[in-house]
Amino acid sequence: MEMDNKRKYYIDNIRLSIVVLVIVYHVVYVFNSVGVARHIDVTGIPQFDVLCYFVYPWLMTILFLLAGVSSHFALQKRTVGKFVKERFWKLIIPFICGIFILGWINGWVLNHYVDIFGGNPLPVVIKYIVYCFAGMGPVWFLFQLFIVSMVLLLIRKIDKNDRLGTLARKSNLIIVIIAVLPFWGTSFLLNVPVITVFRNGIYLFSFLMGYYFFSNEKIIDMLEKYRFWFLSFAVSLGILTTYLFYGKSFVDNTFLQHPLINLYSWIMMLAIVGCSKKYFNYSNKILEYIKNRNFFWFLCHYPIMNLLAYCILTYLNINFIWVYVLLLIGTLCVTIIFSEIIRLVPLLRTLLFGIKNTK
Numbered sequence: 001m002e003m004d005n006k007r008k009y010y011i012d013n014i015r016l017s018i019v020v021l022v023i024v025y026h027v028v029y030v031f032n033s034v035g036v037a038r039h040i041d042v043t044g045i046p047q048f049d050v051l052c053y054f055v056y057p058w059l060m061t062i063l064f065l066l067a068g069v070s071s072h073f074a075l076q077k078r079t080v081g082k083f084v085k086e087r088f089w090k091l092i093i094p095f096i097c098g099i100f101i102l103g104w105i106n107g108w109v110l111n112h113y114v115d116i117f118g119g120n121p122l123p124v125v126i127k128y129i130v131y132c133f134a135g136m137g138p139v140w141f142l143f144q145l146f147i148v149s150m151v152l153l154l155i156r157k158i159d160k161n162d163r164l165g166t167l168a169r170k171s172n173l174i175i176v177i178i179a180v181l182p183f184w185g186t187s188f189l190l191n192v193p194v195i196t197v198f199r200n201g202i203y204l205f206s207f208l209m210g211y212y213f214f215s216n217e218k219i220i221d222m223l224e225k226y227r228f229w230f231l232s233f234a235v236s237l238g239i240l241t242t243y244l245f246y247g248k249s250f251v252d253n254t255f256l257q258h259p260l261i262n263l264y265s266w267i268m269m270l271a272i273v274g275c276s277k278k279y280f281n282y283s284n285k286i287l288e289y290i291k292n293r294n295f296f297w298f299l300c301h302y303p304i305m306n307l308l309a310y311c312i313l314t315y316l317n318i319n320f321i322w323v324y325v326l327l328l329i330g331t332l333c334v335t336i337i338f339s340e341i342i343r344l345v346p347l348l349r350t351l352l353f354g355i356k357n358t359k
Contacts (some may be wrong), residue, residue, distance in 0.1 A: 010281040014272060015066050019294040023301050025055055027328045030309055036251050039106045039306045041113035042313055044320055053242040056250050058265040061206040063080045065143055065269060068210020080153060091352035097351035098139040098299055099132050105303035106135025109310045110275035137302035140197050147208040169214035173222040173285040176213060184262035196251045223274030230271035237264035296353055304338060305331040
């Protein structure tokens with residue numbers, strides 16, 4: 001049994017909650033004390049790194065899972081050609097323009113802490129290009145999402161009789177739980193060397209699980225029924241993994257490919273979906289507003305955060321805990337205002353947000 005056509009508010013609400021959590025995570029991550037590369041070369045309060053260990057393992061995989069669910073609905077209402085066209089405008093255009101319109105800010109900030117040019121005088125244009133690619137930030141997600149979306153279309157074309165969909169519809173909760181094994185296995189596949197954010201294998205698997213399995217109402221109902229057990233197990237695993245791995249890099253393959261980390265990630269995603277279906281399946285004016293803008297916030301917050309962090313550290317001499325507080329509040333406020341301004345400029349809202357201008 002597939003999901004009906006009623007709006008699944010809990011999916012929207014998980015997505016917007018994750019975007020807000022991404023912003024909080026980045027505020028902590030940018031001052032991490034375990035040597036994970038960032039654009040601000042300043043160490044903050046080590047104890048705050050606990051948040052990174054607790055959320056990083058599943059933070060992006062659940063976004064890909066939700067994107068898979070959304071693609072399932074989208075392809076029920078759109079032709080393949082229209083789907084590809086929409087993906088290009090909403091993902092590739094903002095990816096490219098995000099790098100060249102906003103990404104340079106991250107590179108500029110980085111250069112104040114690490115001389116990326118080695119003291120060599122270079123033309124402004126060359127510096128700008130280097131800044132842009134040194135400061136890509138979270139827009140990588142857009143490119144990765146476009147790639148997995150195209151792989152899905154290839155799989156659908158090969159599987160013309162939808163045998164995978166038929167098998168998924170016959171699945172049960174046990175199969176979904178056991179899926180942690182291929183989830184773990186794909187953490188070893190198609191990873192890009194050095195640039196650890198491009199975890200192609202596990203992101204593709206999460207996306208396909210969203211498309212084929214988490215679009216199944218029967219599965220979602222079972223996750224809702226056993227939500228308490230999943231959540232209790234996930235929180236326990238989160239505490240255990242944080243204790244065991246604290247002080248080690250949370251982006252290294254030795255961390256991300258560990259079986260315990262992948263078990264924690266998978267169970268946490270099941271818990272989040274089940275609990276959200278039960279308690280977060282509603283909407284109101286505030287949630288509707290955020291739902292329509294959380295993509296904008298995701299795209300814009302990182303360079304804004306880095307610039308604010310640089311200004312706070314350079315011009316204010318305050319206790320570091322207040323650096324976190326000011327940076328989080330400032331990033332949220334400036335991002336919201338900046339996004340609203342961009343929405344008023346036709347060319348920029350098309351280039352950065354993929355919103356086509358209409359008469």
